[in-house]
Amino acid sequence: MTSQLEADMQKIAKGEATLDEVTTESREMLEKVFAELEASREEIGDHIQKSLKADKTLGPCPECGNDLLVRRSRRGSYFVGCDGYPDCTYTLPLPSTGKPLIMDETCEDHDLRNVKMLAGRQTFVHGCPQCKADEADEEEDEVIGVCPECGEEHGGELAIKRLRTGSRLVGCTRYPECDYSLPLPRRGEIEVTETRCEEHDLPELVVHNGDEPWELGCPICNYEEYKSRNEVTDIEDLSGIGKKTAEKLKAAGIESLDDLKNATPEDVADQVQGVSADRVREWQAQAD
Ligand SMILES: [Zn+2]
Ligand SMILES: [Zn+2]
Ligand SMILES: [Zn+2]
Ligand SMILES: [Zn+2]
Known part of the structure; x- marks a missing residue:
């Protein structure tokens, strides 16, 4: 249509056609196109919807066989939910950092596509959300000391926990009654050493992540240091x-x-x- 229109404008410029003729012709051409679009309206809508959904589809729901999709909660966080909702309420959590991108690689165990979390310099591959959730369910919490918030009164203990979102933290065994927690890095094997922090009576931790081991130390000291480093005073x-x-x-x-x-x-x-x-x-x- 564009090339036709260009040729027509040339003709107008050369005096071989009139503006009226050209606009009438263009209008007829557009009307024809619109009629075709209108006639296949549903087909086109279906097609667009399918391609949009393909970008969000991970694979089959283990509970009902419908598609599992990346969804967004009302509070803005992402999770994996079933296309069969509300009949099927199967969900899997996703990390809270970043925006999920569905990758081509598929988990062989669950037939689900891997997820990458886009977060600028903090971008990371989360992998199969079902595998991550299963790992968290299977891993026992490792108790490392007494909870400074509720230990004395209620006997709460601090443990290294793996969450179903794939992240890890040091948290109270009385969660959700006590929500005391300290951050831990997402990756690397965490070694609990024999050395204990005198001030907090917690073991010093070392993170092994391929390169040089990272001596994280006492998780409370580490977190306090991190906070003071990032404190906004000016x-x-x-x-x-x-x-x-x-x-x-x-x-x-x-x-x-x-x-x-x-x-x-x-x-x-x-x-x-x-x-x-x-x-x-x-x-x-x-x-x-
Ligand atoms: Zn389902
Ligand atoms: Zn998996
Ligand atoms: Zn506690
Ligand atoms: Zn300490």
Whole structure:
């Protein structure tokens, strides 16, 4: 149609056709196309829907045989759910980091396609969500000490746990009554050594992940160190604020974190060139 139209415009330019003739012809051509589209409306809709679903399909549901699909909960997190819902309520969890991408590789045991979590520099392959959930169900929690939050009163203990999402943590054995937890890396074998932290009476941990073993140490000390390293005490600790931006903010009267927290995002955006109100809101969220 485009080439036809171009040829027609040439003709108009050369005086071989009139504008009226060309528009009438184009209109007829479009009407014909629309009639065809309209006639196969359902077929086209079906086709689009199928291709969209193919991007989200992992494989057969072990409970009912319908397709398992990547879905999104109302709160925004991703999970695997059955296309037979609400008749079938089978679900599998997905990691909370990143956006799932379904890969071509398929798990031979479950006939499910592997999932990769896209999260910028933290992108990782999650693998088969059924395998991950099964691994977590099979692995026993390894108790390493007393829970600092509820141990004395209720006898809660800290254990290394593997979650069905594939992540690991040190958590209280009384979960969900006690939700005390410390983060652990997703990958690598965790060795529980004989050395104990004097302050927290917990064993020092070493993570083996191919290269040099990582001496994570006492999980509480490790987490406290991590928190203090990432603590936001100054405007320049916020991501995206370098020296230049800090100076511009200062010129607009924003010198401390408190100034930033109390500022009206729209006002800051008006006064500081190159900074949007949304950006200010992000910084405020980080500063909290
Ligand atoms: Zn199902
Ligand atoms: Zn599997
Ligand atoms: Zn506890
Ligand atoms: Zn410690």
